[in-house]
Amino acid sequence: MSSVIVVDASVVVEALTPSNHTTLARRALEEAASKAALIAPHGVFQAEVLNGFRRALIRGAVKTLTPLLEALEKIPIRLVTVDKLLIRLTAELVAVTHHPAPDLVYVALAYLTHATLYTLDSGQASVARRVLGENRVLLLLREEQG
Amino acid sequence: MTSSVVSVRVPSWVKKVLDEKRVEYQGVVREVLTGLAEAASGEAVERLREAFRIAEAAWGEKRLTTEEIIRAIRCRDS
Numbered sequence: 001m002s003s004v005i006v007v008d009a010s011v012v013v014e015a016l017t018p019s020n021h022t023t024l025a026r027r028a029l030e031e032a033a034s035k036a037a038l039i040a041p042h043g044v045f046q047a048e049v050l051n052g053f054r055r056a057l058i059r060g061a062v063k064t065l066t067p068l069l070e071a072l073e074k075i076p077i078r079l080v081t082v083d084k085l086l087i088r089l090t091a092e093l094v095a096v097t098h099h100p101a102p103d104l105v106y107v108a109l110a111y112l113t114h115a116t117l118y119t120l121d122s123g124q125a126s127v128a129r130r131v132l133g134e135n136r137v138l139l140l141l142r143e144e145q146g
Numbered sequence: 147m148t149s150s151v152v153s154v155r156v157p158s159w160v161k162k163v164l165d166e167k168r169v170e171y172q173g174v175v176r177e178v179l180t181g182l183a184e185a186a187s188g189e190a191v192e193r194l195r196e197a198f199r200i201a202e203a204a205w206g207e208k209r210l211t212t213e214e215i216i217r218a219i220r221c222r223d224s
Contacts, residue, residue, distance in 0.1 A: 034191050081173050
């Protein structure tokens with residue numbers, strides 16, 4: 001495993017909200033946090049996590065956002081500035097793959113930092129494997145769909 | 147077995163920039179070092195567990211799974 005792990009928002013959302021994947025996401029984060037530096041792209045990460053919290057609120061899985069925001073501040077993920085280089089590489093990946101840009105910011109960050117990407121998004125994982133290689137992408141399998 | 151994965155060609159300018167180290171990713175290096183120190187000290191895992199505990203205050207009532215609902219209906223009808 002790489003000493004740097006880029007964590008997609010999907011993993012944090014599942015870890016902090018009740019779902020069939022909560023245990024899996026928590027276990028993966030705990031294991032990762034004991035061995036590696038966890039990073040994510042500043043701004044993109046928070047927006048995507050909030051969107052995940054919104055979905056949990058709508059489906060009634062959570063009743064309020066305040067504790068989730070407090071929990072999010074505790075999560076030991078270092079937020080990395082989305083700079084020109086990261087945006088340029090993301091744009092190149094968008095042009096080649098036509099995949100949504102927010103997902104590709106994570107992929108570009110993993111590329112630039114020689115990191116492994118952790119995600120629960122199979123579409124993002126598929127594109128990431130094409131860019132980073134099979135060994136640098138960990139798709140936390142959704143074993144129990146629901 | 148052959149892989150069906152078609153790799154994406156990363157632009158040559160990215161490789162050039164990285165290889166020549168003309169762009170120092172200093173901001174990231176600082177964050178990574180801090181993250182590694184937190185991992186090594188056990189602080190990162192502690193913070194995670196605290197975050198998980200705090201988040202649970204937002205959770206609503208436990209929602210039944212489909213299997214639990216079916217089981218409950220079977221018990222009621224038997």
